[in-house]
Amino acid sequence: MKKWLFLIISLIVIGFFVFEDIEFAEVPRMEVAVEKDQLYRGELVLVNGEFPISKQGLPNDIVLLEDYQSMAPGLQMVDPSILISRNLLQNLGLMIKDAEKDGIDHFIINSAYRNLDKQAELYEEMGAEYALPAGYSEHNLGLSVDIGSTEGSMDTAAEGRWLEQNAWKYGFILRYPSNKQEITGIQYEPWHFRFVGLPHSAIMYKEDWVLEEYLAYLREHTQYKTTVQGNKYEITYYKAADGLDISIIPEQPYQVSGDNMGGVIVTVEL
Numbered sequence: 001m002k003k004w005l006f007l008i009i010s011l012i013v014i015g016f017f018v019f020e021d022i023e024f025a026e027v028p029r030m031e032v033a034v035e036k037d038q039l040y041r042g043e044l045v046l047v048n049g050e051f052p053i054s055k056q057g058l059p060n061d062i063v064l065l066e067d068y069q070s071m072a073p074g075l076q077m078v079d080p081s082i083l084i085s086r087n088l089l090q091n092l093g094l095m096i097k098d099a100e101k102d103g104i105d106h107f108i109i110n111s112a113y114r115n116l117d118k119q120a121e122l123y124e125e126m127g128a129e130y131a132l133p134a135g136y137s138e139h140n141l142g143l144s145v146d147i148g149s150t151e152g153s154m155d156t157a158a159e160g161r162w163l164e165q166n167a168w169k170y171g172f173i174l175r176y177p178s179n180k181q182e183i184t185g186i187q188y189e190p191w192h193f194r195f196v197g198l199p200h201s202a203i204m205y206k207e208d209w210v211l212e213e214y215l216a217y218l219r220e221h222t223q224y225k226t227t228v229q230g231n232k233y234e235i236t237y238y239k240a241a242d243g244l245d246i247s248i249i250p251e252q253p254y255q256v257s258g259d260n261m262g263g264v265i266v267t268v269e270l
């Protein structure tokens with residue numbers, strides 16, 4: 001009797017996994033071509049000491065934070081000249097609002113978007129040890145934000161702790177963790193958050209990957225499937241050298257991002 005029960009439960013479990021895979025595999029697909037410029041832009045673009053931003057990757061939704069503060073009420077800024085991407089600000093606003101519900105509300109923005117001139121100025125002023133040359137900083141992409149706390153340094157302040165645990169839910173990742181210095185080439189920066197969007201931030205948080213590691217995984221394995229907050233995603237890597245045709249599911253939302261290293265990542269929501 002017990003053997004039968006075991007068999008039935010096993011079949012249900014196996015069936016569930018097989019069914020999950022079939023669900024992804026059997027939907028009708030269609031091929032679409034992506035533009036070459038796409039290789040250099042999108043939320044997963046890697047910019048580091050090795051891969052500088054290219055002109056196609058420069059953002060086009062930069063606004064003066066002060067003019068758009070209604071998108072993130074309660075957020076302080078270190079000076080009124082801070083520029084920020086509208087898309088990033090929108091997600092930042094949602095995150096700050098939820099942090100407030102947990103009683104964490106002493107955030108201050110120290111820097112967000114920096115144009116190439118500003119970056120060159122900073123590099124000149126601070127030197128190579130404290131700043132990156134123009135084009136090699138994520139701040140030039142408009143996808144990064146330096147968030148501080150008016151209560152103290154971010155490695156100990158409640159704001160830093162909260163972000164470290166929760167930022168992924170809003171598409172952000174702690175870009176330079178203390179245990180990944182050898183991979184990122186950048187020392188621990190508890191204030192620097194990068195927007196990569198969901199489901200990528202959730203995957204990187206769960207797998208304990210920095211962006212370099214995540215992109216390397218995708219390049220090697222070409223696919224990652226996951227369920228995040230009840231939504232199913234299929235993430236596929238395409239090497240541009242093999243052509244720029246990608247496979248999508250008609251009528252289903254999808255996102256395309258270059259990796260700035262000759263690849264394109266397509267995220268299909270199922």
Ligand SMILES: [Zn+2]
Nearest residue numbers: 144145146192
């Ligand atoms: Zn930064």
